[in-house]
Amino acid sequence: MAQNANLALDVSNVIMQYPLTKALAGVSIEVAPGEVFGLLGPNGAGKTSLISIIVTLEKATSGQVKVFGHDVARESQLAKLQTGWVPQEIINHGFFTVNEILGFHGGYYGVRDSKKRVDELLNILGLWEHRFKKVKQLSGGMKRRLMIAKALVHKPRLLLLDEPTAGVDVDLRKRLWEFVEQLRRDGISILLTTHYLEEAERLCDRVAIIHNGQIRAVGETRKLIEQWSRKKVVLRLLEPVEGYKNHPDYMSGQGSEWTFFTKMSKPLGELMQELQVPMGNLKDLQVQDGNLEDVFVQLTSATKGAH
Amino acid sequence: MDLTWTPFFTLFRREIMRFMKVIIQTVITPFVSSTLYLMIFGVSLGKSIVLKDQLPYLSFLIPGLVMMSCLNNSFQNTSSSIVSSKFSGDLEDFKVAPLTPWQIILALSMAAVLRGLLVGGITFFVGEASYFFTYGTALGVSHPFALLLFLILGSLCFANFGVVVAFWARSFDQLSAVSGFVLLPLIYLGGVFFSVENLPPLWRSVSLYNPLLYMINGVRYGILGVADVEPQRAALVTLLAFLLTTGLAVRCLKRASFQRW
Ligand SMILES: Nc1ncnc2c1ncn2[C@@H]1O[C@H](COP(=O)(O)OP(=O)(O)OP(=O)(O)O)[C@@H](O)[C@H]1O
Ligand SMILES: [Mg+2]
Numbered sequence: 001m002a003q004n005a006n007l008a009l010d011v012s013n014v015i016m017q018y019p020l021t022k023a024l025a026g027v028s029i030e031v032a033p034g035e036v037f038g039l040l041g042p043n044g045a046g047k048t049s050l051i052s053i054i055v056t057l058e059k060a061t062s063g064q065v066k067v068f069g070h071d072v073a074r075e076s077q078l079a080k081l082q083t084g085w086v087p088q089e090i091i092n093h094g095f096f097t098v099n100e101i102l103g104f105h106g107g108y109y110g111v112r113d114s115k116k117r118v119d120e121l122l123n124i125l126g127l128w129e130h131r132f133k134k135v136k137q138l139s140g141g142m143k144r145r146l147m148i149a150k151a152l153v154h155k156p157r158l159l160l161l162d163e164p165t166a167g168v169d170v171d172l173r174k175r176l177w178e179f180v181e182q183l184r185r186d187g188i189s190i191l192l193t194t195h196y197l198e199e200a201e202r203l204c205d206r207v208a209i210i211h212n213g214q215i216r217a218v219g220e221t222r223k224l225i226e227q228w229s230r231k232k233v234v235l236r237l238l239e240p241v242e243g244y245k246n247h248p249d250y251m252s253g254q255g256s257e258w259t260f261f262t263k264m265s266k267p268l269g270e271l272m273q274e275l276q277v278p279m280g281n282l283k284d285l286q287v288q289d290g291n292l293e294d295v296f297v298q299l300t301s302a303t304k305g306a307h
Numbered sequence: 308m309d310l311t312w313t314p315f316f317t318l319f320r321r322e323i324m325r326f327m328k329v330i331i332q333t334v335i336t337p338f339v340s341s342t343l344y345l346m347i348f349g350v351s352l353g354k355s356i357v358l359k360d361q362l363p364y365l366s367f368l369i370p371g372l373v374m375m376s377c378l379n380n381s382f383q384n385t386s387s388s389i390v391s392s393k394f395s396g397d398l399e400d401f402k403v404a405p406l407t408p409w410q411i412i413l414a415l416s417m418a419a420v421l422r423g424l425l426v427g428g429i430t431f432f433v434g435e436a437s438y439f440f441t442y443g444t445a446l447g448v449s450h451p452f453a454l455l456l457f458l459i460l461g462s463l464c465f466a467n468f469g470v471v472v473a474f475w476a477r478s479f480d481q482l483s484a485v486s487g488f489v490l491l492p493l494i495y496l497g498g499v500f501f502s503v504e505n506l507p508p509l510w511r512s513v514s515l516y517n518p519l520l521y522m523i524n525g526v527r528y529g530i531l532g533v534a535d536v537e538p539q540r541a542a543l544v545t546l547l548a549f550l551l552t553t554g555l556a557v558r559c560l561k562r563a564s565f566q567r568w
Contacts, residue, residue: 055403057566077310080405089567092395095328096321107317108404110308150400 007066008033008158008189009054014063016049016213023049025213026063031158036180036190038204038221040197040292042300046213047193048088051162054191055085067158081109084156088163088193090143092135098122098146099131102153109154121149124179141172148176159183161192165199177203201225201292209299216299221292228298229290230261233271236284244275256283264290315410318401322418326384334426337380341372341430345437348500354441358502360533366446369434370527371499374461377427378522381462382490384419385469390482393473393568402565412556416466423462446530453538454529460545461522465490467552474563493519503535518548 009031016024023046031037039047052058054065056072056079065072067079093101099118106114122128125145130138138146144164151159161180165173177199180190194200200207201221208218217224232251240255249260249271262271268287326333345368353364392398401411438446448454476482497519503511514520521544524534528541 057399057402077405077407080403081310083403085403087396087399089396091397091399091567093397094391094395095325100321100324104317104321105400105404107320108314108400108406110310110313110405112309112313 006033006069007031008035008068009037009191010064010066010069011050011054012064014050014053014065015061016046016053016058017061018049023213024053024060024063027210027213027215029208029215029218031189031191033157033189034184034187035205036184036192036203038200038207039191039193039210040195040200040207040296041193041210045210045300047210048162049213050210051085051160051191051193054160055083056080081154082157084151084154084159086147086151086159086161086164088166090135090140090147095134097132097134098127098138101135101146102149105150106153111154114153117153117155118149121152125149140167141169144168144172144176148179157188159188159190161190161194163193163195165194165196173199197293197296198291207292209296211300217295224295225290225292226264229264229292229294231264231290232286232288233260233262233268234258234284234286234288235260235275235277235282236286237277237281238283239281241281247275310405314404314406315414318406318411318414319418322384322388322415323421325388326418326422333380333384333422334429337376337426338429338433341376341426342433344372345369345430345434349434350437350441362531362533363442365434365438365441366531367502367527368500369431369438369446370530371523372434373427373431373530374458374523374526375494375499376430377423377458377462378465378494378519379423379490380426381416381419381423382465382469382472382486384422385415385466386473386476386482386486388415389470389473390476390479396567398565399567408557408560411560412467412470412553415470416463416556419466419469420459420462423465424458427458427462448530449532450529450538453542454526456542457522457525457529457545460549461525464518464522464545464548464552467549467556470556471552471559474559478568493517494523496520497523498535499523518544521545522548 007030009029011030012028014024014027016022027046027050029037029039039050041047049058053060054067054072056076059073068082070078070082072079096104102118102121103114106117111117122131125148127142127145127149130142135143135146144167148164165176168176180192180203183190204221206219207221207224209216217228235258237256244250244258247260249262251259251261253259260271349365349368353368356364358364358367389398435446472482472485496514497517498514503514503520506514521536521541524536525538525541525545528534528538534541
């Protein structure tokens with residue numbers, strides 16, 4: 001397809017077979033330029049495996065990965081230049097200082113004089129005062145920020161963030177997500193994994209739910225929520241009633257308090273009509289929209305028994 | 308942006324900075340040990356030994372020790388750099404960045420050669436000083452060009468070999484096993500401390516298959532002008548060893564895993 005050359009990331013039919021595990025069983029995702037794409041899944045779902053293949057640390061058993069149209073296996077130089085990688089595990093750099101690490105990293109990507117860029121990143125990420133420290137002298141949050149700075153020295157157009165907020169406090173987490181917003185405004189395409197679903201919901205244009213090496217669902221975050229989650233409707237009545245238990249959306253409750261789960265797309269009025277609640281008997285009505293966590297639970301627990 | 312020289316020089320510089328940061332371990336310790344060798348074997352024991360050609364034992368020992376320093380340090384530099392990067396994880400960066408196998412090998416082995424020559428040079432000067440204090444004259448260099456050739460090619464071999472072993476090793480133990488059970492015997496049996504002509508015939512013919520014999524005698528030829536092996540043959544063997552280890556190292560970088568331990 002001609003349009004695929006324009007994709008920031010094009011993963012098609014990737015299978016990753018480790019000696020004991022099939023980590024990816026035919027995964028395809030597409031990340032458009034400028035998009036923030038969330039890859040969400042439980043531990044061991046295959047997220048890091050996929051990212052390792054994109055950055056060529058692992059070789060896929062089969063399938064194809066392209067970064068801005070460049071095959072990571074056959075045109076790896078070109079693909080690598082466009083890609084920034086923030087690993088899940090912190091990389092230690094032995095004897096080198098933050099400043100040196102960033103300078104070297106720029107150099108590996110052919111940036112001859114990276115000082116200006118390094119200083120800029122040190123400032124943005126709040127590492128300026130720590131630039132002469134070694135990695136082991138940094139706190140966990142600083143190490144994370146160093147990993148992010150490293151990934152950005154060569155100004156990649158695609159950024160891969162593998163759990164960038166693991167082990168990071170609330171405040172820094174908020175600032176990191178704001179930083180991701182900033183990167184998005186700068187036009188950088190981002191693939192991120194995280195276990196903070198609320199934040200993913202707020203941030204990601206689209207998400208994919210991956211489970212046991214398979215993509216369970218993919219799409220615009222809002223649409224997935226509409227499609228896969230249910231809104232919770234709590235009904236409180238003045239006079240107790242009977243018979244709502246047979247309603248298909250019935251969840252729990254009896255007498256004067258009832259809870260229903262309905263499709264996000266189903267108008268509230270339709271439920272009310274089906275239940276035929278007289279307006280005079282209605283004491284209170286609570287509606288809670290579904291969220292990404294519901295989608296996640298829906299899609300990743302259903303098949304658990306099968307494995 | 309330049310993807311040819313900038314990545315190479317960056318990595319080269321990084322490797323030099325790495326051994327300079329641990330200079331006690333990388334330069335000072337080898338300096339102390341070669342001084343000890345010179346004092347004990349060369350000056351104390353060696354006075355009573357006189358070799359053919361009327362050369363004092365010290366003059367026989369110095370070239371051997373210089374080459375031993377070069378080879379050991381070149382091997383140590385590439386292998387410990389890679390193994391410690393495996394340990395800390397930054398070996399993954401080499402794979403993820405657009406560095407080519409050739410850039411990595413050249414940068415690593417050239418920095419290793421630099422360290423080898425540095426320690427070898429220090430050994431040479433300590434040797435010269437010992438010689439001067441013992442015999443009142445300096446030990447000259449007969450063939451400087453040949454000397455440099457053998458030192459550099461030999462060090463490159465060992466640097467390449469260090470790359471291969473470090474990528475193969477699954478633990479620090481395996482690495483030290485190779486340097487203790489393979490390299491050290493090869494170096495010692497290659498005629499650093501004694502002439503292979505003094506060996507029993509069987510061992511002498513076995514020694515002829517040790518490439519180290521040729522490298523060490525090449526250096527001996529460079530300094531003294533005489534050696535146990537013809538210089539042409541020594542050069543040929545050293546060159547072949549260099550090509551072989553380079554081929555192995557490139558193959559290794561193309562195939563081996565860069566993942567951390
Ligand atoms: N190097 C490896 N060798 C063998 N199996 C591996 C390797 N790396 C990962 N696996 C297996 O592949 C599967 C997927 O692992 P992966 O690290 O991709 O999960 P993940 O989605 O990133 O999980 P998490 O959220 O815990 O980081 C797991 O079953 C894991 O045991
Ligand atoms: Mg992971």
